Amino acid sequence: MLSRLSEWFWNERLWFPEGLGWADLEDRDGLTYAKVSDLWMALPIALVFLIVRQIFERTVAIRLATALGVKEKIRVRAEHNPTLESYFSSTAKSPTQSEITSLGKKTGHSERQIHRWFRRRRNEERPNQLKKFREASWRFTFYLLAFIAGLAALIDKPWLYKMEEMWTGFPMMTLLPSQYWYYMIELGFYIALLFSVASDVKRKDFKEQVLHHVATILLISFSWCVNYIRAGTLIMLVHDASDYLLESAKMFNYAGWRKTCNYIFIIFAVIFIITRLIILPFWILHCTWVYPVTVYPPFFGYYFFNGLLFVLLCLHIFWAVLILHMAIKFLPGNNIVEDERSDREETDSEGEEEEAGEKDRRAPVKNGPVQNGHLPLNNNHHRKTE
Template sequence: MFQTLYSYFWWERLWLPENVTWADLEDRDGRVYAKASDLYITLPLAFLFLVVRHLFETYVATPLAGLLNVKEKIRLKATPNAVLEKFYAATTKHPKQADVEMLSKKSGCTVRQGGGRLCPKPWFYDLREVWKGYPIQSMLPSQYWYYMIELSFYWSLLFSIASDVKRKDFKEQIIHHVATIILISFSWFANYIRAGTLIMALHDSSDYLLESAKMFNYAGWRNTCNNIFIVFAAVFIITRLVILPFWIMHCTVVYPLDLYPAFFGYYFFNFMMVVLQSLHIFWAYLIIRMAQKFITGKVVEDERSDREETDNSEEEEEAAKNGPLSNGHPVLNNNHRKTD
């Protein structure tokens, strides 16, 4: 039975166009092709990333934060309340204003308390080169390591998300990480490597700006953080709402059909691209909304919130107002990359 399932899973018509077999992608004449077994290394690499992250946070980031006078935010757990817990379990986790007022009376709470390296290649500037000779396209060493590091990083994010602070877009984060892992893995199996490197490079282009904005935000360098965030917002919107759908997705949807009939892998890859693009629109909405508010001089809470979803105590809200996050940047405490 296992052998039958294995055969169905690796059926060539799922992964490759007509008249192409796995034998066509065997290494020969000095040409090397992507293999599914290559991805085994990403799991131990993911755990290595987790260890490196822990060591960095313990021995580098924490002492550096102390030197910059960045203080850890106090997080208070809500006191267990039988009335509230019964209502949330039996009725809804999103009560209306009337329900909140009713619960505050019953529970004795206030209303607030209740509530890699890649050299430029021809396909980087001529998208038709992405499919030239597909799927008989050999793999470059830089592509190999870019894929291994990128996929390992996303595995590490997925493994650590349960222990990180649970934020408002927790579900979207899970969907993003899973979709990205599937998309990267599938593009490797189906030898969509040129398209995959383009997509990953495009997503990476705004991430270093986001991480920089986070650091200056925690350090209390408000003006620097604001300026970097504006640049990040512009790069994010241009790359993920303009270039990705109108250039890259056009490349993956239209150009392949000039070479071969659509097959399962073609549909599956582009479906996962639509999932990622939907998440980009969601995050772009938060970014634009926040940027508009602080450009106009309004001081507001983080649209995502760096707090846990269930942590709504008055003390924490007061601490947030007086802390380095009071300028309320969305996604500045976000662990997502590419995309989300």
């Protein structure tokens, strides 16, 4: 059964145009071609990345955080309460109003005390600023070095300037050492990211991140196996062009350098849109979707490769919406850019204001402090809006 499945999967009619196959990628006359067995090298590289990351985050990232002035907020811990802790762990982290009333009867606490306890307990499980900074600094370092290395590997290649050249001589395109290491290092890094995503800071786009990592790993692996290496290097370079800017903006945001964060984010947004929503679909996808059929009849590998690219493009559109939503915060009066994918830490003052607002909305309208459903502008409100 497995042998038949393997034979069907590696059928060259699936992955190559008619008349071409695996025999065309065998080494000969001193020329080297990409091989499926080469992909095993990415696994030890991924392991090395996991180890180096731990060392980096505990040494370099910590010192960098200190130099930039990353400060941790002092969190008030929730007092020990077995009843509330049991409910928090097994039932829900954000109980409804009726459940809060029930818990108040069991514990003898007021609703405000119950609200405050759950806020503080949720904050305990949220990642702190230092953890976020360490993760961002690690990704920033890799993406920056990967972009520089990719640019150095492609700067003298003709397919960087004329993308139709990526198909010249396909599939008999020899493998260069720079291409080999660029591929293996990128693949190893994304495998390491997939392994560590469960322990990293959880964001609202967690599922999209996992899908992105899986699609990227499949895309890199597949393009290597069927010698789409020239197209693959271009795609990786386009993706690395903006990622390090986003991570650096996060680093400065966690350090409290708001203006620097905002300026970098503007540059990131522009480069992201240019590379992911213009260059990728209108240049690279055009040369992988439209141009090949003028040379070879369509085949399964052609559809599979472009299908993965379209998955990435859809994810880019999803993230572009988030980026544009964040860009709204640059309007007058908004001077902080936060990651829309992250949960914001709750404060006791916020919760008390929300509870007071709920009580005011439930209260009957009378002549006095609350008129027509609006609160008067007191001194505290003035300080918040100044």
